Amino acid sequence: MKGTLGRAFATPWIWSFVGALAVWLAAVFFTGGYGAGGMLTAALSLAVFTVVVGVGQMFVITLGPGNVDLSLPANIGLASAVAMTVMAGDDGRILLGLAAALACGLAIGAANYLLIWALRIPPIIATLSASFVIQSIDISYGRGLQIKPPPGFADFTNIQVLGIPILAVLTVLFTVGAGLALQRTIFGRSVLAIGQNMRAARLAGIRVNRVRFATYALSGTLGGIDGALLAGYFRGANVDIGNEYLLASIAVVVIGGTSVAGGKANVPGLWGAALFLVLLLTMLNTFGVSAGVRLVLTGLIIVAVITAAGGAEAAR
Amino acid sequence: MTSGIRILAVCAIGSAMFAGSAFADTSGKKIAFSNNYAGNSWRQAMLKSYDIVTKKAVADKVVASADVFTTADKDVPTQAAQIQNLILQGYDAIVINASSPDALNGAVKQACDAGIVVVSFDGIVTEPCAYRVVVDFKAMGTQEVTEMAKFQPKGGNLLEIRGLAGTSIDDAIHAGILEGVKAHPEFKIVSSVTGDWDQTTAQKAVATVLPSLPDVIGVVDQGGDGYGAAQAFAAAGKPRPTIIMGNRQDELQWWKEQKAKDGYKTWSASIAPGVSTLAFWVAQQVLDGNKTIPHDLLVPYLAFTQDNFETELPNIPNGGVASHEYTQAEAIAAIKANMK
Numbered sequence: 001m002k003g004t005l006g007r008a009f010a011t012p013w014i015w016s017f018v019g020a021l022a023v024w025l026a027a028v029f030f031t032g033g034y035g036a037g038g039m040l041t042a043a044l045s046l047a048v049f050t051v052v053v054g055v056g057q058m059f060v061i062t063l064g065p066g067n068v069d070l071s072l073p074a075n076i077g078l079a080s081a082v083a084m085t086v087m088a089g090d091d092g093r094i095l096l097g098l099a100a101a102l103a104c105g106l107a108i109g110a111a112n113y114l115l116i117w118a119l120r121i122p123p124i125i126a127t128l129s130a131s132f133v134i135q136s137i138d139i140s141y142g143r144g145l146q147i148k149p150p151p152g153f154a155d156f157t158n159i160q161v162l163g164i165p166i167l168a169v170l171t172v173l174f175t176v177g178a179g180l181a182l183q184r185t186i187f188g189r190s191v192l193a194i195g196q197n198m199r200a201a202r203l204a205g206i207r208v209n210r211v212r213f214a215t216y217a218l219s220g221t222l223g224g225i226d227g228a229l230l231a232g233y234f235r236g237a238n239v240d241i242g243n244e245y246l247l248a249s250i251a252v253v254v255i256g257g258t259s260v261a262g263g264k265a266n267v268p269g270l271w272g273a274a275l276f277l278v279l280l281l282t283m284l285n286t287f288g289v290s291a292g293v294r295l296v297l298t299g300l301i302i303v304a305v306i307t308a309a310g311g312a313e314a315a316r
Numbered sequence: 317m318t319s320g321i322r323i324l325a326v327c328a329i330g331s332a333m334f335a336g337s338a339f340a341d342t343s344g345k346k347i348a349f350s351n352n353y354a355g356n357s358w359r360q361a362m363l364k365s366y367d368i369v370t371k372k373a374v375a376d377k378v379v380a381s382a383d384v385f386t387t388a389d390k391d392v393p394t395q396a397a398q399i400q401n402l403i404l405q406g407y408d409a410i411v412i413n414a415s416s417p418d419a420l421n422g423a424v425k426q427a428c429d430a431g432i433v434v435v436s437f438d439g440i441v442t443e444p445c446a447y448r449v450v451v452d453f454k455a456m457g458t459q460e461v462t463e464m465a466k467f468q469p470k471g472g473n474l475l476e477i478r479g480l481a482g483t484s485i486d487d488a489i490h491a492g493i494l495e496g497v498k499a500h501p502e503f504k505i506v507s508s509v510t511g512d513w514d515q516t517t518a519q520k521a522v523a524t525v526l527p528s529l530p531d532v533i534g535v536v537d538q539g540g541d542g543y544g545a546a547q548a549f550a551a552a553g554k555p556r557p558t559i560i561m562g563n564r565q566d567e568l569q570w571w572k573e574q575k576a577k578d579g580y581k582t583w584s585a586s587i588a589p590g591v592s593t594l595a596f597w598v599a600q601q602v603l604d605g606n607k608t609i610p611h612d613l614l615v616p617y618l619a620f621t622q623d624n625f626e627t628e629l630p631n632i633p634n635g636g637v638a639s640h641e642y643t644q645a646e647a648i649a650a651i652k653a654n655m656k
Contacts, residue, residue: 034527039524045551046524148566148635234516235515235547238357285509285521291481291482291510292482
């Protein structure tokens with residue numbers, strides 16, 4: 001690769017946006033231009049939920065090899081039930097419900113790190129086993145029933161201005177904040193430093209355990225708020241509501257150009273990757289391929305995008 | 317003609333036929349229920365129905381005990397190990413909602429060889445020695461299109477929402493719908509998406525495909541996905557189509573609201589979670605020495621129409637699903653209906 005174009009494509013996150021644009025154009029081409037705007041609106045509405053948990057997962061993965069939060073799906077499920085139960089269908093209790101979801105997520109994140117730190121369990125095992133416990137609590141707490149959100153909250157998650165969901169705008173602002181926190185705050189720089197070399201970070205005076213604790217707590221909290229938002233948008237909490245975010249939260253981090261080895265994070269790429277995943281589903285649904293073919297193609301295309309991004313990096 | 321009425325009619329005949337049949341022989345028998353998942357409203361209703369019927373059966377000394385064992389996940393090895401434990405614990409019959417149609421066959425065969433009666437339902441097992449209680453899903457799919465033709469006599473474009481790919485249930489309902497569309501050529505399925513019987517998945521799938529579709533006048537689906545579809549149409553600002561419902565409380569509640577607003581008409585059908593209780597009675601009947609029971613039992617689905625869904629609505633817990641618990645007489649009638 002040469003020249004300006006080469007340099008642009010050497011930025012790892014550009015590939016996620018290129019991918020998103022490509023699948024969108026393919027879908028629009030297929031319909032002859034019909035529904036192009038509607039597809040983008042739907043993609044923005046759905047990408048929000050992946051981006052929110054993606055930010056949490058990105059911070060965790062940036063901590064370095066072995067760090068990952070596998071408890072997010074169970075966390076989202078429980079938080080959605082807690083938020084909807086506390087709101088109890090009453091518009092006056094929306095803030096209380098959101099606070100409960102945040103607290104629930106925070107507690108799960110803290111418990112995750114307690115397992116990792118106190119019992120010295122690798123994060124992958126700790127968060128996975130925590131998710132079984134959380135899911136069991138959720139099943140006995142919610143009895144598998146769908147709990148409805150208050151009408152005001154449900155409407156809020158679906159307000160659109162000129163086809164742009166307000167929730168997406170708020171999430172863009174949030175990711176800008178997350179980007180600043182990563183690059184411009186002591187916490188963010190510490191996360192990056194730990195990911196690059198934990199020992200060096202410790203010797204440099206970074207309180208490693210405290211930063212790691214805060215990172216897992218942050219991921220848990222974002223899972224909690226995501227659960228509440230999902231329950232609002234999909235009109236009801238349920239145990240399985242977060243299932244797809246196990247793969248999706250990790251996929252957007254990786255496709256978005258964050259290094260799986262840690263120490264290098266990328267916030268804009270999360271958006272590109274989340275939009276790419278939703279638009280990929282849009283494209284395949286528009287083409288009308290069967291469920292089996294769709295799963296195979298999704299896997300292959302994700303591999304292709306990651307390889308393209310990795311290849312560009314190597315060329316640099 | 318609704319299946320609810322059909323169940324009642326069949327029951328009336330059945331109870332007349334079997335009135336006075338003795339069943340004291342099973343009072344010492346122990347029946348276990350091996351269940352592989354409890355995390356959604358359908359499974360919760362299934363367990364609740366089972367609990368109501370078996371508690372009464374134990375109290376009435378029809379059977380000695382009826383215990384429920386649920387494994388944490390939809391995991392095949394866990395359930396296979398669980399079945400082996402149940403064999404060792406000396407149960408006389410095992411009612412099973414299986415995590416896989418064929419992967420549990422080894423464990424099921426072991427149970428049969430140990431002289432244990434195995435009755436599967438919902439998630440059935442293909443092992444020939446086991447009994448299978450199967451709902452007539454194909455008829456349900458066909459009936460969806462027949463009902464749709466009543467609400468949309470002019471025909472038009474349909475959107476199909478399919479269930480979990482690779483399951484026999486998804487294939488059967490889909491085949492029924494295709495058959496229905498063949499009989500009603502005024503309808504055309506313009507798109508088919510996967511909703512996994514889950515509101516969230518369905519809403520997401522419909523939301524992604526909707527912008528590219530021409531006007532859709534009806535949605536044919538598999539239950540648990542109707543409410544999500546309604547939300548997706550509303551979010552996209554598209555006109556509300558006739559959406560076939562699946563007996564969930566939120567679906568019927570939404571239907572009621574739409575009906576109150578402008579007389580919205582549709583139809584609702586699904587497998588009743590209480591079919592677990594039918595499986596229980598089948599096990600009890602086999603233990604009772606009834607050797608003529610066929611190993612494959614086809615039972616009707618549970619349906620609600622414009623006229624009777626509002627009566628049922630208060631009986632369904634918030635966020636739950638409509639159920640129907642079989643009495644012993646109803647179960648005998650359902651078995652009898654399969655012996656013709």
